[in-house]
Amino acid sequence: MTDTLSRLAEVLEARKGAAADSSYVASLYHKGLNKILEKVGEESVETILAAKDAAASGDCSELIYETADLWFHSLVMLAALGQHPQAVLDELDRRFGLSGHAEKAARPQN
Numbered sequence: 602m603t604d605t606l607s608r609l610a611e612v613l614e615a616r617k618g619a620a621a622d623s624s625y626v627a628s629l630y631h632k633g634l635n636k637i638l639e640k641v642g643e644e645s646v647e648t649i650l651a652a653k654d655a656a657a658s659g660d661c662s663e664l665i666y667e668t669a670d671l672w673f674h675s676l677v678m679l680a681a682l683g684q685h686p687q688a689v690l691d692e693l694d695r696r697f698g699l700s701g702h703a704e705k706a707a708r709p710q711n
């Protein structure tokens with residue numbers, strides 16, 4: 602699972618030097634952070650709507666598709682800000698060893 606994130610992170614990094622019209626990710630970088638954040642917002646809403654539909658119909662295929670779009674655009678956002686997905690996995694690993702109250706107390710301050 603983490604191998605997929607690593608390979609995708611490598612591709613996202615490589616797209617930083619690419620021409621705007623050469624790929625979708627390159628075009629997002631050229632449009633800038635606001636466009637990337639707009640896409641994260643759009644995909645969040647689409648994921649929520651797909652979850653509501655999945656709960657009503659029992660069919661989760663659209664929910665999986667939209668969640669992949671949301672994860673992907675979140676990775677583009679992190680890459681645009683110089684962050685690797687490993688940082689998020691490290692944070693989840695850190696929380697894994699903490700109980701609810703301890704986790705809140707131990708949250709790193711920015």
Ligand SMILES: N=c1c2ncn([C@@H]3O[C@H](COP(=O)(O)OP(=O)(O)OP(=O)(O)O)[C@@H](O)[C@H]3O)c2ncn1[C@@H]1O[C@H](COP(=O)(O)O)[C@@H](O)[C@H]1O
Binds near residue numbers: 612616626670
């Ligand atoms: N995982 C993805 C991925 N998921 C979703 N998308 C794109 O995200 C867009 C989301 O759909 P929308 O309809 O919301 O977007 P749109 O209408 O194209 O764009 P807007 O003009 O509305 O912003 C689609 O164009 C999808 O093709 C992705 N594009 C690329 N990847 C990965 O990123 C890698 C690099 O992609 P390129 O930079 O395109 O080579 C690829 O090899 C893939 O592994």
